[in-house]
Amino acid sequence: MARDCVVHNKDFDRFLALLIEKHSVFGPSDNDGSNGFTRIETPEQIKLHRGVAHFSFKNFFFPQTEVLFSFDLASKKIDAANKETEDGKYDILIGLRPCDALAVDLLDQVFVVPDTKDVYYAERRSKTRIISFACNEPCATCFCESVGCAPDSEVGADVIIYVLKDRYIIRTVSQAGEELINGTGMHFDAASEKDRAEKEQMMTDAKSQLTRAFSVDELDDKLANFDASYWKQICQKCIGCGICTYFCPTCHCFDITDDTEGSQGRRIRTWDSCMYPLFTLHASGHNPRPTKKERMRQRIMHKFSYSMQQYGRRLCVGCGRCVVHCPVNLDLRAVIREITEAK
Amino acid sequence: MKRVQSELVENVSKLLRENKVGLFIGYQDGSLPLRTSPCFVTKHEDVQRLVWNSFCANNLSVYLKSVLPGLPANGRIGILCKGCDSRSLVNLIVEKQVKREDVVIIGISCPGVVNTDRLLAHLEGKKIVDVEENDEDIVVKFDGGEERFARRDYLYESCLNCAYPTPSVYDILIRVGKHSPKPVFPDPMINEFNKKSRTERWQIFEQELSRCIRCYACRNACPNCYCKECFAEQTKPRWFGLTNEHSDVFFYHVVRILHQAGRCVDCGACVRACPENINLRLFTRVLVDEVKERFGYEPGLSLNDSSLLATFSTDDKQEFMAEAD
Amino acid sequence: MSNPYVPMPAKIESIVIENEARDIKTFNLSLMNDTDKERFSFLPGQFAELSLLGIGECPIGIASSPTEGGCLLFTVKRAGFVTTQLHRAEVGDTIGIRGPFGNTYPLDLMEGKNVLIVGGGFAFTTLRATAKYILEGNNRNRFKDLTIVYGARNPGELIYKHELWEWEKAKDLKIYITVDKGDKGWKRREGFVPTVLKEIAPNSDSAVALVCGPPVMIKFTLPVLLEFGFAPETIFLSLEMRMKCGIGKCGRCNIGHKYVCKDGPVFSYAQLNELPQEY
Numbered sequence: 045m046a047r048d049c050v051v052h053n054k055d056f057d058r059f060l061a062l063l064i065e066k067h068s069v070f071g072p073s074d075n076d077g078s079n080g081f082t083r084i085e086t087p088e089q090i091k092l093h094r095g096v097a098h099f100s101f102k103n104f105f106f107p108q109t110e111v112l113f114s115f116d117l118a119s120k121k122i123d124a125a126n127k128e129t130e131d132g133k134y135d136i137l138i139g140l141r142p143c144d145a146l147a148v149d150l151l152d153q154v155f156v157v158p159d160t161k162d163v164y165y166a167e168r169r170s171k172t173r174i175i176s177f178a179c180n181e182p183c184a185t186c187f188c189e190s191v192g193c194a195p196d197s198e199v200g201a202d203v204i205i206y207v208l209k210d211r212y213i214i215r216t217v218s219q220a221g222e223e224l225i226n227g228t229g230m231h232f233d234a235a236s237e238k239d240r241a242e243k244e245q246m247m248t249d250a251k252s253q254l255t256r257a258f259s260v261d262e263l264d265d266k267l268a269n270f271d272a273s274y275w276k277q278i279c280q281k282c283i284g285c286g287i288c289t290y291f292c293p294t295c296h297c298f299d300i301t302d303d304t305e306g307s308q309g310r311r312i313r314t315w316d317s318c319m320y321p322l323f324t325l326h327a328s329g330h331n332p333r334p335t336k337k338e339r340m341r342q343r344i345m346h347k348f349s350y351s352m353q354q355y356g357r358r359l360c361v362g363c364g365r366c367v368v369h370c371p372v373n374l375d376l377r378a379v380i381r382e383i384t385e386a387k
Numbered sequence: 388m389k390r391v392q393s394e395l396v397e398n399v400s401k402l403l404r405e406n407k408v409g410l411f412i413g414y415q416d417g418s419l420p421l422r423t424s425p426c427f428v429t430k431h432e433d434v435q436r437l438v439w440n441s442f443c444a445n446n447l448s449v450y451l452k453s454v455l456p457g458l459p460a461n462g463r464i465g466i467l468c469k470g471c472d473s474r475s476l477v478n479l480i481v482e483k484q485v486k487r488e489d490v491v492i493i494g495i496s497c498p499g500v501v502n503t504d505r506l507l508a509h510l511e512g513k514k515i516v517d518v519e520e521n522d523e524d525i526v527v528k529f530d531g532g533e534e535r536f537a538r539r540d541y542l543y544e545s546c547l548n549c550a551y552p553t554p555s556v557y558d559i560l561i562r563v564g565k566h567s568p569k570p571v572f573p574d575p576m577i578n579e580f581n582k583k584s585r586t587e588r589w590q591i592f593e594q595e596l597s598r599c600i601r602c603y604a605c606r607n608a609c610p611n612c613y614c615k616e617c618f619a620e621q622t623k624p625r626w627f628g629l630t631n632e633h634s635d636v637f638f639y640h641v642v643r644i645l646h647q648a649g650r651c652v653d654c655g656a657c658v659r660a661c662p663e664n665i666n667l668r669l670f671t672r673v674l675v676d677e678v679k680e681r682f683g684y685e686p687g688l689s690l691n692d693s694s695l696l697a698t699f700s701t702d703d704k705q706e707f708m709a710e711a712d
Numbered sequence: 713m714s715n716p717y718v719p720m721p722a723k724i725e726s727i728v729i730e731n732e733a734r735d736i737k738t739f740n741l742s743l744m745n746d747t748d749k750e751r752f753s754f755l756p757g758q759f760a761e762l763s764l765l766g767i768g769e770c771p772i773g774i775a776s777s778p779t780e781g782g783c784l785l786f787t788v789k790r791a792g793f794v795t796t797q798l799h800r801a802e803v804g805d806t807i808g809i810r811g812p813f814g815n816t817y818p819l820d821l822m823e824g825k826n827v828l829i830v831g832g833g834f835a836f837t838t839l840r841a842t843a844k845y846i847l848e849g850n851n852r853n854r855f856k857d858l859t860i861v862y863g864a865r866n867p868g869e870l871i872y873k874h875e876l877w878e879w880e881k882a883k884d885l886k887i888y889i890t891v892d893k894g895d896k897g898w899k900r901r902e903g904f905v906p907t908v909l910k911e912i913a914p915n916s917d918s919a920v921a922l923v924c925g926p927p928v929m930i931k932f933t934l935p936v937l938l939e940f941g942f943a944p945e946t947i948f949l950s951l952e953m954r955m956k957c958g959i960g961k962c963g964r965c966n967i968g969h970k971y972v973c974k975d976g977p978v979f980s981y982a983q984l985n986e987l988p989q990e991y
Binding site: 112113115117120122124154155158160161162163164166167270296297298299300301302304309311313316318323324325326327328332333338342345346349350351352353354 | 715991
């Protein structure tokens with residue numbers, strides 16, 4: 045069912061313009077603010093950076109601040125706004141790298157796949173189509189292949205675009221992606237053997253730039269030892285800020301609080317982090333994770349072990365943002381390597 | 388630099404061997420180019436990991452603000468302090484968070500720390516192979532060549548006008564280069580900022596903080612922020628919302644920075660930690676200058692200091708209480 | 713798609729102050745919308761998030777059995793921010809309920825078996841729900857002997873006092889009520905719950921034990937149960953954790969790979985032994 049179409053450089057803006065005309069398009073630009081994406085009005089606005097964008101696109105489906113409902117304290121009336129979807133009109137999230145697209149699929153496991161769905165995430169997700177761009181030039185901090193992703197992974201994307209020298213190959217991955225491409229009304233040449241060969245070569249080159257950061261083969265066994273001695277050393281550098289969790293495209297912990305002003309209020313969901321000491325503090329004063337050792341262990345175990353048991357997937361896509369932004373250069377790759385090599 | 392590094396390694400090795408400390412906190416090579424990373428050494432075989440170069444940025448005093456897991460049984464910790472780090476440490480001692488006798492301080496009179504991001508931006512993605520340093524320059528060797536940079540051109544802002552590169556307290560001192568700058572008050576950046584109109588200043592304030600994602604890295608990287616329960620996360624009462632909307636973000640920063648009055652030593656750790664490159668110094672330095680002007684006080688210079696805002700003196704200036712806005 | 717974050721309005725029908733220190737109250741709530749009433753179907757062991765608009769939520773075990781006809785009892789100790797505000801509420805006030813959440817006590821496993829309920833302090837809430845469920849006419853012969861051991865620090869701290877005295881007189885269960893330290897008027901036994909348990913020498917043949925209480929009580933009760941031959945697979949505990957969403961999404965209440973809100977709060981001792989000891 046997957047279709048490979050070719051669009052030449054000179055026609056690519058027209059392709060984008062057609063999407064922009066028919067749908068609401070969001071993607072990375074020069075001025076994303078703290079959202080990580082901008083509403084795209086013209087093709088020129090889309091700015092693809094080398095490797096991963098600064099922010100993940102987590103904010104799109106799982107905003108840092110989300111109003112669950114508003115209320116009136118006098119009448120106790122609750123207003124849970126549900127946005128209506130216009131038939132046939134979608135949101136398009138364009139410009140994700142395969143790691144970020146995979147991350148969306150992983151967050152789906154938490155918010156959408158279980159019987160009890162997160163309504164806010166699920167509704168936004170169901171009316172969004174994802175167009176990703178394969179990676180030609182991974183960054184030095186990328187380690188997607190170490191966690192089972194790849195510069196050309198299609199998981200999570202409806203359409204994936206390969207950027208060749210003077211043209212693009214647009215591959216439809218899902219039925220929704222197929223409909224999206226057909227819906228532009230544009231004529232596409234089918235990709236030829238030559239096109240495919242060039243694409244393969246680019247991907248081979250890209251993959252050769254990635255170094256294997258660690259091997260997950262023995263990780264399950266090693267992490268089964270909850271009381272291993274290395275946790276004391278691993279956590280030492282950590283200063284307990286939330287940068288790694290906030291930049292991580294799959295971290296999904298949140299807090300629910302009530303925000304009031306006078307007699308009006310709203311119940312809001314905001315990002316939270318297991319790295320903060322108060323995250324698990326009981327009202328009684330008891331804290332199951334009293335020091336950063338327990339909290340670091342929880343973070344690593346959740347991403348690499350518990351999630352395997354919960355969803356059959358590891359909640360890490362190898363985007364490297366935690367490595368880039370950690371103020372003390374606590375390198376997750378080194379941590380996992382140390383764990384796999386521990387006796 | 389290499390001379391300093393071997394002097395450092397020798398000193399630390401001796402401290403560990405003689406059991407003067409059970410743990411030494413310094414820097415090791417980072418896993419990213421032009422970075423170092425905090426290093427915790429307990430065995431003297433591991434001292435070879437310790438480095439000293441122009442990228443030793445982190446304020447290591449931050450690790451003394453709470454009990455470290457894995458603390459040695461004999462309790463004494465050795466720590467490497469640049470000028471700014473030692474002033475943070477002095478403040479922690481003055482505020483009774485750390486006991487002087489529990490730390491052994493190897494001080495380094497620092498020539499300034501290089502802003503890695505700016506240097507990397509200049510290098511435009513070249514693959515770095517090696518770095519060499521001398522008193523003035525840094526030579527970065529990459530695939531296909533090398534480039535020489537004057538250290539002074541790439542220092543962090545907080546280092547540019549640093550008045551106290553030599554630690555204010557130490558047990559052992561390692562000198563790096565010779566320079567004795569004069570304190571500059573008010574800070575030139577703040578001076579320029581204050582010349583702008585009120586509207587302009589507010590706009591800059593808004594613009595800088597619009598990038599804030601409330602990751603609390605600024606707070607956690609600051610040695611002064613050691614509250615077990617930060618006002619930002621208190622529930623009884625809840626002072627303000629947890630959102631990343633403007634009013635909540637402003638509230639957080641304004642209050643946190645006000646809590647630094649008389650305590651901030653302008654080490655720049657908050658600015659370096661911020662993943663959004665928010666110029667937090669624009670706000671913190673205002674307080675540093677204000678405290679100097681009103682009280683003639685600079686924190687972190689003497690172990691005999693009393694905590695400024697916790698101490699009252701009859702000749703404290705009082706005219707601000709009657710000042711017009 | 714129903715929204716699991718929006719609370720259902722409920723009216724406070726009555727409030728009972730359970731203990732002398734006056735910091736434990738039982739709220740009788742009735743859901744105000746018929747559709748909510750119909751949908752709210754639960755079994756003993758489950759909990760709900762009680763919601764106070766403008767304040768927040770707290771996860772509270774459901775202290776009533778579904779056999780008690782329409783009322784929903786929640787016994788709440790005043791501990792933190794939300795529970796303090798909840799204690800200020802009055803009869804007639806509206807509060808919100810989200811739920812029911814969590815798993816139940818293993819009623820299937822308990823069928824045809826002797827049931828031993830061991831509770832301490834105010835953690836007895838969901839155990840009360842279970843006892844009422846078992847004792848209900850139509851249910852009673854699904855289960856064999858019911859034995860309850862319940863204790864508190866002192867007589868003033870015992871909750872559901874009136875029911876306790878009634879159960880003493882009832883024929884279809886056996887209850888041992890104890891306090892750590894009695895007062896002048898106290899005529900019943902004195903002793904820690906684990907000690908009393910040991911004295912009554914429970915029979916583990918074809919039996920299931922449900923245990924709920926403060927950590928120190930659990931710590932000393934478990935060895936007694938094991939000593940008397942209860943296999944870890946037949947001992948069940950109900951755990952507490954800091955919670956927010958109640959549906960296994962906010963990532964806060966996990967023990968290992970299990971979320972206490974979704975996979976618990978009821979766990980067998982055997983299950984807990986497999987999980988990291990981090991609670």
